Amino acid sequence: MPNMNMLQAINNALDIAMAADEKVICFGEDVGIFGGVFRATSHLQEKYGRARCFNTPLVEQGIIGFANGLAAQGSTPVAEIQFADYIFPAFDQIVNEAAKFRYRSGDLFNVGGLTIRTPYGGGISGGLYHSQSPEAYFAHTPGLKVVVPRNPHQAKGLLLGAIRDPNPVLFFEPKRLYRASTGEVPEGDYQLPLGQAEIVKEGNDLTLLAWGAQMEIAEKAADLAGKEGISCEIIDLRTIVPWDIDTVVESVLKTGRLIVTHEAPLTGGFAGEIAATIQERCFLYLESPIARVTGLDTPFPLTLEKEYMPDHLKIFEAIKQSMTF
């Protein structure tokens, strides 16, 4: 199997999707000849022509509105928003349009072909506007699927799954890992299922739940805990909506403890939704309160980014606290 970084895996997935189906069309700011500011769309214009891979004017609401129309017509648009921080001008097109297209028309029309790719997350000295993790805003909107991969293998399989899913999907790419995360990626066409979490490491004492870039932080924390004899079960949620409740419930019924961690702020973060559901389903099995290790309830900072981040040490402390509750 070839070794790829996450960008190469994403590029490879787009290439495969475009080769397999001429209805797949990729566009966004700078995605044409330049291949995107992160080069996720490198060589696609060369290979598939300007009609299927192109630069758009600099207008996010236009990009997603255009994508909605294209999807309604029966094409398979893969729209790139250059940074998740810049997705908000398109909020209306995503939340009021893409998410409700099928429902409001009684399924006469839908934009199920739509996939929105966008880099998210911190740890790159990006400050307020190149660091945010806005998944919870979209998780609050029925009609959208929200997917976050943790490594190149996952990114390729989940992106192909997202492009071919008959619902609009927001695909958040952990940009800190674009080049940092490398690994073996199958060469051919494969899809990973949406809506299914994955147990990355089995354990008995505590369930640690994360997604995307936060997965490697969780694994680091679990290693620290392991040295103190605490056995963590690590789960990658992979799809935020619809999320795999059964896998998490089953794990928590076994371990009796749950920590959820994400970079986004605490208040209104998706960890809160998970905690509420799990306490409902596992109440009598819980040995300690479900804990959340998240960003602070502030905008994303710059100089004090390290202090803001829910890093492995903060998770490790939460693990110990949960164990000694």
Next chain:
Amino acid sequence: MTTTTTAPVVHALAFMNGDEFRIPVFTLLKRDGTPYKHAKLPDLDEAKALRIYRAMLFTRVLDERMLAAQRQGRLSFYMQCTGEEATIIGSAAALDDEDMIMAQYREQGALAYRGFGVDEFMNQLFGNELDLGKGRQMPVHYGSKDLHYMTISSPLATQIPQATGYAYGQKMSGLGHCTLTVFGEGAASEGDFHAALNMASVHQVPVIFLCRNNGYAISTPAHEQFSADGIAPRAFGYRMKVVRVDGNDILAVYQATREARSWAVENNRPVLIEAMTYRLAAHSSSDDPSGYRSRKEEEAWRDKDPVLRMRLWLEKQGWWSEEDEKREQETRRREVLEAMKRAEKRPPPPLESLVADVYDQVPPLLAEQFDKLKAHVRKYPESYPKGARSLNADSQGSGGGEHA
């Protein structure tokens, strides 16, 4: 008042394509610094001309030094104004110093003109404890309340409708001020641009919209951004005065902005200026233009260098010499390097700055989160050197009496 209700009626079908709206480029100075034959130069005295030129030179020096510092790993990120100094500084110089400027992110020349100090630049770039923005934003996101320069926001075009609102407030205050908002031709594709122009025209607002058409939005060339004749013709759609200027000719930019300002303030009306220029620099220190444009194209624009054109004009006026140039360059370089060393050594903002200014006061839940963070940083000080440093200084300062 022209509205669709008073339009003449015709009975022969005819589509219009807008070709009648060809907008010329206003220019005064040739590349060698001499005026065109019938050009009437603005009334600019020596002191003002030198203030303008010194700001241009400083901006060039700052940009060169700071990109080099970024390449050396001393700075995380940088954006140069190179090639666009005349557009930025010429327009700022045409304003009253108390008019508001709401810029995009590449307009440090305007701040330099207004007198932002070299240390103030450096403190922002290094996000240290003296940064007016408290180390929260990426480099080049300057702001100065004293100099009437709104803090930069990375999302594109958001400042344009805000400028309309700000200028409406200025009109209501009746002090005769206006707002200049600056943005690129790429940002003009955003919905915010259109909303801003429409509202400014409808609500009769003294705002100057300055589009610096520098040819590129990161890698996207202007011809992939719009298919019309640039940005200027859009003004007609909003019934707004418009002028297109040679953005590398500082006297043309100055003159156009000065008249736009008088007209805007006297009549409470918006004006659009499209400055034709070129982003000689990369989009940012993270960008490499060799992937999307040719050296030849860059060289052609280097020949139209706006700083050199101004210098040549000054020399012809007898206001500037080779010797002045050398001395000024050396002084400014030294100032920048010294300020950089000072700024680098300064400690980061205190840990408290993380949670301040989210609201006017820290709400209870955030205060709780912060207490927890402090305890955590104290437990692992070596893992959070920046945060731990200010906590240590804190407990020493207060005799260690702080409660954890």
